[in-house]
Amino acid sequence: xxxxxxxxxxxxxxxxxxxxxxxxxxxxxxxxxxxxxxxxxxxxxxxxxxxxxxxxxxxxxxxxxxxxxxxxxxxxxxxxxxxxxxxxxxxxxxxxxxxxxxxxxxxxxxxxxxxxxxxxxxxxxxxxxxxxxxxxxxxxxxxxxxxxxxxxxxxxxxxxxxxxxxxxxxxxxxxxxxxxxxxxxxxxxxxxxxxxxxxxxxxxxxxxxxxxxxxxxxxxxxxxxxxxxxxxxxxxxxxxxxxxxxxxxxxxxxxxxxxxxxxxxxxxxxxxxxxxxxxxxxxxxxxxxxxxxxxxxxxxxxxxxxxxxxxxxxxxxxxxxxxxxxxxxxxxxxxxxxxxxxxxxxxxxxxxxxxxxxxxxxxxxxxxxxxxxxxxxxxxxxxxxxxxxxxxxxxxxxxxxxxxxxxxxxxxxxxxxxxx
Amino acid sequence: xxxxxxxxxxxxxxxxxxxxxxxxxxxxxxxxxxxxxxxxxxxxxxxxxxxxxxxxxxxxxxxxxxxxxxxxxxxxxxxxxxxxxxxxxxxxxxxxxxxxxxxxxxxxxxxxxxxxxxxxxxxxxxxxxxxxxxxxxxxxxxxxxxxxxxxxxxxxxxxxxxxxxxxxxxxxxxxxxxxxxxxxxxxxxxxxxxxxxxxxxxxxxxxxxxxxxxxxxxxxxxxxxxxxxxxxxxxxxxxxxxxxxxxxxxxxxxxxxxxxxxxxxxxxxxxxxxxxxxxxxxxxxxxxxxxxxxxxxxxxxxxxxxxxxxxxxxxxxxxxxxxxxxxxxxxxxxxxxxxxxxxxxxxxxxxxxxxxxxxxxxxxxxxxxxxxxxxxxxxxxxxxxxxxxxxxxxxxxxxxxxxxxxxxxxxxxxxxxxxx
Numbered sequence: 001x002x003x004x005x006x007x008x009x010x011x012x013x014x015x016x017x018x019x020x021x022x023x024x025x026x027x028x029x030x031x032x033x034x035x036x037x038x039x040x041x042x043x044x045x046x047x048x049x050x051x052x053x054x055x056x057x058x059x060x061x062x063x064x065x066x067x068x069x070x071x072x073x074x075x076x077x078x079x080x081x082x083x084x085x086x087x088x089x090x091x092x093x094x095x096x097x098x099x100x101x102x103x104x105x106x107x108x109x110x111x112x113x114x115x116x117x118x119x120x121x122x123x124x125x126x127x128x129x130x131x132x133x134x135x136x137x138x139x140x141x142x143x144x145x146x147x148x149x150x151x152x153x154x155x156x157x158x159x160x161x162x163x164x165x166x167x168x169x170x171x172x173x174x175x176x177x178x179x180x181x182x183x184x185x186x187x188x189x190x191x192x193x194x195x196x197x198x199x200x201x202x203x204x205x206x207x208x209x210x211x212x213x214x215x216x217x218x219x220x221x222x223x224x225x226x227x228x229x230x231x232x233x234x235x236x237x238x239x240x241x242x243x244x245x246x247x248x249x250x251x252x253x254x255x256x257x258x259x260x261x262x263x264x265x266x267x268x269x270x271x272x273x274x275x276x277x278x279x280x281x282x283x284x285x286x287x288x289x290x291x292x293x294x295x296x297x298x299x300x301x302x303x304x305x306x307x308x309x310x311x312x313x314x315x316x317x318x319x320x321x322x323x324x325x326x327x328x329x330x331x332x333x334x335x336x337x338x339x340x341x342x343x344x345x346x347x348x349x350x351x352x353x354x355x356x357x358x359x360x361x362x363x364x365x366x367x368x369x370x371x372x373x374x375x376x377x378x379x380x381x382x383x384x385x386x387x388x389x390x391x392x393x394x395x396x397x398x399x400x401x402x403x404x405x406x407x408x409x410x411x412x413x414x415x416x417x418x419x420x
Numbered sequence: 421x422x423x424x425x426x427x428x429x430x431x432x433x434x435x436x437x438x439x440x441x442x443x444x445x446x447x448x449x450x451x452x453x454x455x456x457x458x459x460x461x462x463x464x465x466x467x468x469x470x471x472x473x474x475x476x477x478x479x480x481x482x483x484x485x486x487x488x489x490x491x492x493x494x495x496x497x498x499x500x501x502x503x504x505x506x507x508x509x510x511x512x513x514x515x516x517x518x519x520x521x522x523x524x525x526x527x528x529x530x531x532x533x534x535x536x537x538x539x540x541x542x543x544x545x546x547x548x549x550x551x552x553x554x555x556x557x558x559x560x561x562x563x564x565x566x567x568x569x570x571x572x573x574x575x576x577x578x579x580x581x582x583x584x585x586x587x588x589x590x591x592x593x594x595x596x597x598x599x600x601x602x603x604x605x606x607x608x609x610x611x612x613x614x615x616x617x618x619x620x621x622x623x624x625x626x627x628x629x630x631x632x633x634x635x636x637x638x639x640x641x642x643x644x645x646x647x648x649x650x651x652x653x654x655x656x657x658x659x660x661x662x663x664x665x666x667x668x669x670x671x672x673x674x675x676x677x678x679x680x681x682x683x684x685x686x687x688x689x690x691x692x693x694x695x696x697x698x699x700x701x702x703x704x705x706x707x708x709x710x711x712x713x714x715x716x717x718x719x720x721x722x723x724x725x726x727x728x729x730x731x732x733x734x735x736x737x738x739x740x741x742x743x744x745x746x747x748x749x750x751x752x753x754x755x756x757x758x759x760x761x762x763x764x765x766x767x768x769x770x771x772x773x774x775x776x777x778x779x780x781x782x783x784x785x786x787x788x789x790x791x792x793x794x795x796x797x798x799x800x801x802x803x804x805x806x807x808x809x810x811x812x813x814x815x816x817x818x819x820x821x822x823x824x825x826x827x828x829x830x831x832x833x834x835x836x837x838x839x840x
Contacts, residue, residue, distance in 0.1 A: 040779025
């Protein structure tokens with residue numbers, strides 16, 4: 001072994017989850033699961049290792065993303081492998097593989113970890129987890145309504161009220177029509193969409209300059225800007241959401257989304273507190289993605305919701321339950337000295353056989369300290385085990401919230417502890 | 421976009437989890453969580469990206485493992501990164517980082533995915549998940565008893581009976597003493613341990629040849645073989661497990677375990693059916709591992725249990741519950757035609773607000789087929805929505821198991837559906 005010590009730091013831009021952070025992570029994942037399942041979504045998963053070609057297939061811009069913003073390496077079998085930067089291509093691959101035998105519409109969700117090679121910053125790390133929810137096999141507007149209703153419910157189930165967040169929606173088909181009416185040629189639309197994706201990050205002058213570069217005509221530039229600023233869209237989607245009582249919805253013609261593969265509805269949800277500027281969630285309709293893999297184009301609509309922004313949102317609005325850190329077993333056995341440690345194991349074992357969670361605290365701290373630690377961590381009962389208790393089998397259990405105690409042989413105490 | 425289609429296959433040696441496989445995976449993970457938590461274990465996690473040096477630090481043999489059997493690559497910041505092949509170094513790193521502020525004994529568990537670059541074979545893939553359970557900060561024998569009792573309980577909680585599996589135990593301290601008594605020099609012991617780790621994979625002649633190469637003396641070879649075959653160890657660990665009623669335990673002096681870092685108790689659990697030859701679970705005591713990272717050596721004992729071998733075991737013994745594939749929402753709404761799809765969303769939304777899980781089946785299959793699909797997937801109620809139902813709001817819900825129906829306005833039907 002070397003004399004120098006290894007660093008205890010994690011790799012740059014990724015997180016260690018100590019139990020107190022993991023409890024928050026688990027709370028978020030469990031709430032995500034519960035809400036997704038309440039809509040009848042089924043969970044799937046895939047490996048984070050995917051062929052690099054999958055992320056290049058959509059054109060030159062994606063190829064750049066693969067080369068500069070992903071973890072991509074060559075394996076010993078000369079395969080180029082990428083740590084997935086997003087889940088949608090993987091799920092499209094899985095759907096394409098069984099396209100003929102799956103029964104539609106599919107409602108699928110997963111909670112993958114995703115990797116991006118970029119400078120870590122607020123709300124954005126090199127590895128994060130993301131809830132992905134998708135409906136495949138339906139172009140019906142009711143699916144667009146459903147996927148946004150699910151996004152909405154995910155937030156309200158965690159205690160958010162509708163004044164805390166805003167749903168921004170747009171539609172690439174509608175935008176295409178509006179641009180065409182203003183005389184914008186079809187090949188310029190993707191460039192405008194990509195520019196709009198950066199609109200909030202640049203100033204007005206720069207925006208106009210870049211728009212002029214794309215369009216080459218001042219008059220059209222002004223028309224486009226006026227059109228984008230005019231709130232006149234009547235949308236079936238907004239009406240459908242209203243039918244469900246979901247009205248914190250804003251039609252935003254500048255909403256662009258980063259990915260080229262969207263073909264219709266696109267949407268993002270934002271915290272309106274001003275504390276968190278990144279979208280909590282974003283998604284859209286992609287009706288051609290599976291055709292990368294085969295002749296069958298299975299339409300899809302879905303979104304991704306990240307754990308880092310989610311936690312920021314919950315903390316900003318004070319929505320994390322305080323009971324999250326209650327991680328102790330219901331019954332904690334405190335051996336008075338090391339001589340009672342093995343007997344403590346046997347007692348804990350018998351309590352668990354009765355379906356009650358139990359652990360021993362064989363720490364070297366004083367008995368009183370160990371009892372109060374157990375309470376702090378959410379234990380409901382403590383059972384102190386000394387020499388007498390072990391030799392006679394006559395035990396005393398204390399209810400930590402009421403202070404009530406009961407004594408007797410272990411079998412006689414099970415009822416008292418089973419209210420845990 | 422290219423004209424040729426991308427492959428729908430996953431990367432070699434990893435798995436796609438379609439919902440039916442994911443349901444099994446989720447069942448296994450949930451049972452693991454439940455049992456670990458019943459012992460008072462707290463969940464933690466770390467990133468799968470770790471500095472490659474961490475796996476080299478234990479000496480030349482591990483360096484070879486890093487170079488030949490792991491996914492290791494150089495990132496753009498010139499850091500050498502490894503996809504973790506095991507969790508123990510990561511958890512030792514985390515414990516070392518907070519060694520002075522954590523309160524011991526710690527009971528920690530995680531369910532990480534692990535990566536090995538090797539030829540995929542039965543029970544062994546390039547990516548697998550593994551339950552890791554560890555106790556830190558105690559050298560007391562009761563901790564060795566507890567960690568094996570937990571391993572035992574993990575299997576029995578999933579329905580295994582004690583005649584289905586066998587716990588094999590050994591102790592590196594005891595073996596060291598026995599080898600020393602036979603005149604084996606200390607520096608030869610690690611080589612014998614590594615040879616024993618391959619003992620079941622080679623024949624007797626080869627084993628003797630290799631042992632002779634290490635020891636250089638026929639007489640000592642015979643003595644070692646006789647010693648290994650003699651079942652005469654009296655162990656505090658076996659006695660402690662017996663105190664808990666755990667008796668499917670075999671002392672196995674040939675048991676070696678692959679990792680150099682073990683310092684005391686080692687153990688493995690095997691399926692005794694003959695169908696699955698790989699260990700279901702393996703672990704041991706490692707009292708010096710955290711000292712790679714700092715001056716404080718926090719003793720540890722733990723094990724890892726893989727998802728692939730676990731599933732093989734559960735399938736061999738027919739222990740997977742059939743209800744695993746019940747993934748439908750409790751109430752399935754079946755719109756008769758696309759005209760009722762949006763109304764179906766609104767009905768589902770209202771049912772979910774009452775705390776009942778609900779989804780619509782807007783598939784193009786016939787109504788009868790969609791009703792039977794819902795039943796097959798575990799739905800408890802169906803609600804068919806036609807033009808009349810939408811216009812009058814007078815709905816009929818059917819209980820799929822009893823056949824009972826109830827009609828009325830939606831609000832009047834909530835009680836009927838809430839038995840779900």
